[in-house]
Amino acid sequence: MLSRRDFLKLVVKGAVLGNFSQLITPPLAKAVAAGEVHKLPVVMIETGTCTGDSISLDNIWTPTFSDILTNILDWRYDWIMNQVQGQEAYGILQETYEKMPHDYILIVQGSMIQRDNGHYNHVGYENGKFITGIELVRRIGLKAKYVVAIGSCATYGGPVSGYPNPTQSTGVQNILPERRVINVSGCPAHPDWIMGTLLHLALYGEPELEKFGRPKLFYGETVHNRCPRRRFYDQGIFATAIGQKECLFRVGCKGPVTYSDCPIRRWNDRFNWPIGCNTPCIGCTEPGYPDLMSPFTSHFPDIPFPGGTKVNTDSIGLGVLGLTSVAITGHVVTSLYKGRIQKNLLKTSAKTNHRPALKKAQAFHKYWLKKTNKI
Incomplete structure (x- = not known):
């Protein structure tokens, strides 16, 4: 056999x-x-x-x-x-x-x-x-x-x-x-x-x-590791709008924190997949989807790591992906329980005075605090 x-x-x-x-x-x-x-x-x-x-x-x-x-x-x-x-x-x-x-x-x-x-x-x-x-x-x-x-x-x-x-x-x-x-x-x-x-x-x-x-x-691997646009990420060449051919990370792609083999398996009898259509990965295989991956077209804010270290996601690339991708993945996983991403969304929304995003972040943060018995 x-x-x-x-x-x-x-x-x-x-x-x-x-x-x-x-x-x-x-x-x-x-x-x-x-x-x-x-x-x-x-x-x-x-x-x-x-x-x-x-x-x-x-x-x-x-x-x-x-x-x-x-x-x-x-x-x-x-x-x-x-x-x-x-x-x-x-x-x-x-x-x-x-x-x-x-x-x-x-x-x-x-x-x-x-x-x-x-x-x-x-x-x-x-x-x-x-x-x-x-x-x-x-x-x-x-x-x-x-x-x-x-x-x-x-x-x-x-x-x-x-x-x-x-x-x-x-x-x-x-x-x-x-x-x-x-x-x-x-x-x-x-x-x-x-x-x-x-x-x-x-x-x-x-x-x-x-x-x-x-x-x-x-x-077993992130979408990002097998993405055909990985070379653009490593060189710091990013799309500024959906529909462009460069790396879509700065327009919301969640590939660095999403585990699946979509880049090589693709969909509809191997015809295409989201990034092949010039749209970001929305992280649909991950726990916390869709809330933790929303808004789908928004770039991740700065991410604080344990010990006070802060990584600006705009600076990721140019050969530093290996370490930061692992760190971001671990951060997102723990954030599902500890509510860190929700707090960051609150701060980012407040700074940009984006009222709809602020209200959504506030409501979602309160929801997760309640769900994890913190209030």
């Missing part, structure tokens, strides 16, 4: 050459024929979402990947793709839960709506009552072999959990603390990230994860 090392090589090679499915399929077909692959049952539950990740995943369902879904994964329940409806479809979900405990993969798409015990999001009807998203995800998730959250909403709450978060939305990990959730983030997640993670689970088990629970094979 295809070794894990060879599989990882093909995942990267597929991103570079743009033929991921064609590279993966032949060795998998041989493994299936030899009886070396155990078909993992898959159920997908959609909660508070726009269905964007299902639409994204559809883009990889070529005839080649149809064979993978038939022979490698037993795709049992997905209310978008089901051929049956109503109780007949829901019965398949119940059968999987009852007869295949600790053998199936649970995929969750969409944020966990917690307000009023989750009754703003119903995903089933059972014994005369509506079943909420958080109730079903907990029930199915506790008996799943693996739990996979796909998209920004399911992983970290996403846009639905943005300030002031009236529905008290959050990510899957927060309502399933007993389980280790595999996070495939993005708004939406790239089809290769979703299918590649599922194939790794089917063939080799859990992939190596980074600190936010994302597979390192897709989220």
Whole structure:
């Protein structure tokens, strides 16, 4: 059977050459024929979402990947793709839960709506009552072999959990603390990230994860490290407006603090990606998106580091990226909890007398203080 090392090589090679499915399929077909692959049952539950990740995943369902879904994964329940409806479809979900405990993969798409015990999001009807998203995800998730959250909403709450978060939305990990959730983030997640993670689970088990629970094979490096415009950054050549061909860092690009392989994998059958369209990366794979990455076209303010050191982001470049990029990434991560970025936004907005930005920063800062029990 295809070794894990060879599989990882093909995942990267597929991103570079743009033929991921064609590279993966032949060795998998041989493994299936030899009886070396155990078909993992898959159920997908959609909660508070726009269905964007299902639409994204559809883009990889070529005839080649149809064979993978038939022979490698037993795709049992997905209310978008089901051929049956109503109780007949829901019965398949119940059968999987009852007869295949600790053998199936649970995929969750969409944020966990917690307000009023989750009754703003119903995903089933059972014994005369509506079943909420958080109730079903907990029930199915506790008996799943693996739990996979796909998209920004399911992983970290996403846009639905943005300030002031009236529905008290959050990510899957927060309502399933007993389980280790595999996070495939993005708004939406790239089809290769979703299918590649599922194939790794089917063939080799859990992939190596980074600190936010994302597979390192897709989220191991920043967008910035692989960006084709990196040379402009290192030389200090920056675009002054969206649409220009130089480095977009000063017009809001969040590539230095965003982890994903978008620059080499790209989107829409490897046709293009945001920076290829001359627009900044908006950091959609990161925790805290979209609030901590907003406004998308605003340049990061000066960043104070522990010990009193202050780095002006306008001075980054000309060979100093390696150290400052790591420092900025660490700073943004800790700021999610400590509220430093919000405070900096307050100061910057006050200095520039930008009233809309000031009001937004003040409200968001108060929200995060409350969320982290500081007030």
